[in-house]
Amino acid sequence: MSILTFRNVSLRYPPQPGRKGAGEKRVLDGINLQVASDELVAVIGRSGSGKTSLLNLAAGFLAPSTGTITVDGAPVRGPGADRAVVFQDDALYPWLDARDNVAFPLKLKGVPLGERRARAQALLDRVGLADAGDRNIWELSGGMRQRVGIARALAAEPRFLLLDEPLGALDALTRTRMQEFLLRIKAESGAGALLITHSIEEALLLGTRVVVLSPNPGRLTAEIEAGFNAEVRAGASVAAVKASPIFKRMHAGLTGLIHSGDDEELAA
Amino acid sequence: MTFSTDIETLAPAADTATDEKAAGRPIPVALISAVTVAAIIGAWAVAASYALVSPVFLPSPRQVVVALYNLVVTGFVDATLAEHVGASLYRIFGALIASILIGIPAGIAIGTSRVGRGILDPIVEFLRPLPPLAYLPLIIIWVGIGEASKITVIALSMLPSIILSTSAGVRSVSKDHVNAARSLGATRRQVLAEVVLPSAVPSILTGVRIALGAGWTTLVAAELVAATSGIGFMIQSAAQFLVTDIVIAGIVVIALIAILLEFLARLIERRLVPWAAHR
Ligand SMILES: Nc1ncnc2c1ncn2[C@@H]1O[C@H](COP(=O)(O)OP(=O)(O)OP(=O)(O)O)[C@@H](O)[C@H]1O
Numbered sequence: 001m002s003i004l005t006f007r008n009v010s011l012r013y014p015p016q017p018g019r020k021g022a023g024e025k026r027v028l029d030g031i032n033l034q035v036a037s038d039e040l041v042a043v044i045g046r047s048g049s050g051k052t053s054l055l056n057l058a059a060g061f062l063a064p065s066t067g068t069i070t071v072d073g074a075p076v077r078g079p080g081a082d083r084a085v086v087f088q089d090d091a092l093y094p095w096l097d098a099r100d101n102v103a104f105p106l107k108l109k110g111v112p113l114g115e116r117r118a119r120a121q122a123l124l125d126r127v128g129l130a131d132a133g134d135r136n137i138w139e140l141s142g143g144m145r146q147r148v149g150i151a152r153a154l155a156a157e158p159r160f161l162l163l164d165e166p167l168g169a170l171d172a173l174t175r176t177r178m179q180e181f182l183l184r185i186k187a188e189s190g191a192g193a194l195l196i197t198h199s200i201e202e203a204l205l206l207g208t209r210v211v212v213l214s215p216n217p218g219r220l221t222a223e224i225e226a227g228f229n230a231e232v233r234a235g236a237s238v239a240a241v242k243a244s245p246i247f248k249r250m251h252a253g254l255t256g257l258i259h260s261g262d263d264e265e266l267a268a
Numbered sequence: 269m270t271f272s273t274d275i276e277t278l279a280p281a282a283d284t285a286t287d288e289k290a291a292g293r294p295i296p297v298a299l300i301s302a303v304t305v306a307a308i309i310g311a312w313a314v315a316a317s318y319a320l321v322s323p324v325f326l327p328s329p330r331q332v333v334v335a336l337y338n339l340v341v342t343g344f345v346d347a348t349l350a351e352h353v354g355a356s357l358y359r360i361f362g363a364l365i366a367s368i369l370i371g372i373p374a375g376i377a378i379g380t381s382r383v384g385r386g387i388l389d390p391i392v393e394f395l396r397p398l399p400p401l402a403y404l405p406l407i408i409i410w411v412g413i414g415e416a417s418k419i420t421v422i423a424l425s426m427l428p429s430i431i432l433s434t435s436a437g438v439r440s441v442s443k444d445h446v447n448a449a450r451s452l453g454a455t456r457r458q459v460l461a462e463v464v465l466p467s468a469v470p471s472i473l474t475g476v477r478i479a480l481g482a483g484w485t486t487l488v489a490a491e492l493v494a495a496t497s498g499i500g501f502m503i504q505s506a507a508q509f510l511v512t513d514i515v516i517a518g519i520v521v522i523a524l525i526a527i528l529l530e531f532l533a534r535l536i537e538r539r540l541v542p543w544a545a546h547r
């Protein structure tokens with residue numbers, strides 16, 4: 001069991017030269033958050049509230065201005081294979097075919113070619129892309145690309161999966177199927193997950209916990225436990241879960257929280 | 269990756285529609301080009317056969333073809349056409365290899381390190397606008413009149429485009445691609461070798477193609493000035509004896525090789541980086 005911990009983390013971007021109202025931009029403030037291996041913590045918030053910044057901190061792409069981020073007590077000092085990132089626009093390597101993209105983290109570790117191809121193929125099988133190994137990245141649909149991206153992250157055998165709106169670019173039908181898929185993969189991998197999403201519905205459905213990030217500066221203003229995740233894994237259909245009264249009530253509650261103080265429209 | 273800048277394609281749809289109605293189907297561009305070439309050769313043949321211009325200045329197309337045939341079979345100034353072309357190609361590919369071996373590491377240094385950019389930028393910026401023939405005499409003083417001087421000059425004329433295309437390619441690497449590798453456990457070296465360099469390959473190949481063009485120009489010019497073999501030398505010698513048909517045949521061969529090199533380079537680009545069009 002591993003734990004990823006944010007303790008009193010704040011993040012300021014340096015002032016942008018040539019921008020009015022100069023001065024540094026406070027993006028995150030007083031963030032305290034824990035993600036354990038058996039959890040999927042979903043972060044929702046409006047555009048610009050600092051969700052990606054939060055994930056980039058966890059990934060080690062950014063360093064906090066104050067506070068600490070630790071994995072099992074050890075401070076995060078940069079990116080590492082224990083925290084594999086899945087990007088919104090996949091960030092797959094177009095010069096590699098699907099299988100070699102998945103094998104990429106194994107290549108970095110020096111796993112011999114034959115073995116890493118075999119292990120990559122096994123991962124492709126697991127994400128339902130058994131026959132796509134030889135395909136070029138640009139020949140794959142958006143949903144398939146995200147599966148390859150997830151398989152690539154899994155190949156690194158991370159302790160945490162950091163997912164920045166991995167389903168954001170998908171159409172509604174594909175997205176629903178991918179949500180079920182994500183739940184299954186997450187459970188099988190045994191990794192903790194931090195999921196950034198615009199969608200309250202997705203956060204509720206997938207998260208064992210949902211946290212709300214409010215902007216200017218980004219603070220965690222609400223945290224709720226959600227159990228729908230377990231229902232889906234126990235075999236309940238996604239459609240039925242989403243239609244249940246309790247789901248709708250929690251959805252309405254979260255919508256109110258996020259929109260308190262504005263009438264801006266957010267994703268479903 | 270061809271961009272149509274054809275004014276007709278840019279014209280508003282309504283205009284094109286009326287044009288097409290008036291003219292029936294539009295004439296293919298290739299046909300227009302073919303007719304133009306035929307007309308030029310025709311005018312040339314007429315001018316030559318009626319001796320409108322002295323044959324010393326303008327031999328007939330037939331004479332040029334015969335000259336070309338003789339070049340292939342018996343040659344001119346101690347070497348056949350193949351030997352002259354071979355000498356030229358040896359120089360250009362020798363120079364290409366040298367400029368790739370130097371230019372790609374230099375481009376990476378400029379693209380990835382401030383120190384590298386500080387050191388190499390002024391050198392590249394000095395070299396780039398300089399006509400190669402301007403430093404040819406200096407190179408001859410330094411390394412002599414032999415093959416080395418020609419290869420050096422050609423390589424120097426190729427270097428800037430290879431260096432600049434490499435550094436541009438290196439800098440154009442996607443931030444997500446780099447971050448993905450780092451979060452999957454890549455070291456700095458691995459990021460460079462597995463992500464930055466592959467991303468730069470399309471740009472490098474474009475640089476090589478441009479370099480080949482620049483190198484071919486320099487090669488012919490250098491051979492006109494200082495050589496004892498090669499296609500440029502062949503033309504220069506023929507001109508001294510007023511053997512105009514060989515001069516023209518040589519020019520045609522130079523053009524054909526330039527087109528062939530460009531074609532080959534594009535073929536290699538398509539083969540090696542089919543993904544470049546899908547980024
Ligand atoms: N490199 C940067 N320099 C300065 N400001 C930045 C930088 N990156 C992000 N910001 C600012 O920080 C704030 C939060 O950005 P972030 O990308 O984390 O938001 P987000 O919640 O992920 O938004 P979205 O939902 O649109 O992806 C925004 O106001 C943004 O303008």
Ligand SMILES: [Mg+2]
Nearest residue numbers: 051052053164
């Ligand atoms: Mg974001």
